[in-house]
Amino acid sequence: MTRFLRWISVSALALLATIVLLPQPASxxxxxxxxxxxxxxxxxxxxxxxxxxxxxxxxxKGTPAAGTVVNYRTANGTAAAPGDFIAVPSAELPLMAEGVTQLGVFVAGDAVRERDEMFTVEFVDRDGRVLATASIVVRDHSAR
Structure with a gap:
């Protein structure tokens, strides 16, 4: 019985260590x-x-190196391009200094009265892996 309990304890500890020590995904x-x-x-x-x-x-936050750019793209959610917004398949945002930098996306309009919809701006690395996202909620003037 003691040998069995020791085996379970060692196995549980090994499983826990594997979960904790595995590299986390980029997401x-x-x-x-x-x-x-x-x-x-x-x-x-x-x-x-x-x-x-x-x-x-x-x-x-901090000081970006001179010439630092962040790559981004848009992705459909409940709002979809081209009907709800103009898609940006790939673009660069230059980061100049500490503070707030802005990028612009054009939100299209249609004649359909709709509830709030959402799409995302994805910030990606050189390999296209998503590093960060910003959720964009689209509101319809006529639905208010």
């Missing part, structure tokens, strides 16, 4: 984009209206 760090040695950029969610340009803010 575990969603929300923050590295922008240099002592620099992080955080994507902020936004609420936008149909038929308007929408400012998506990226808050920079």
């Amino acid at each position: 575990a760090a969603v929300g923050v984009v590295p922008c240099g040695q002592n620099c992080l950029a955080q994507a902020l969610d936004a609420v936008c209206w149909e038929k308007e340009w929408c400012a998506v803010k990226v808050e920079v």
Whole structure:
């Protein structure tokens, strides 16, 4: 009986160590984009209206190296391109200094009265892996 309990204890400890020590996927760090040695950029969610340009803010903490850019793209959610917003398949956002940097996305409009919809701006690395996301809620003027 003691040998069996010891085996279960060792097995449980090994399983726990495996779970804790395994590298976490990139999605575990969603929300923050590295922008240099002592620099992080955080994507902020936004609420936008149909038929308007929408400012998506990226808050920079620290000092990005000269010429630092963050790659981004848009992704469909309940709002879908091209009917609800103009898709951005790939673009770069230059980060100049500490503070807030903005990128613009155009939210299209249609004649359909709709509830709030959502799409995302994804900040990606060179290999296309998502580092951070900003959720964009699209509101319809006519539904209010």
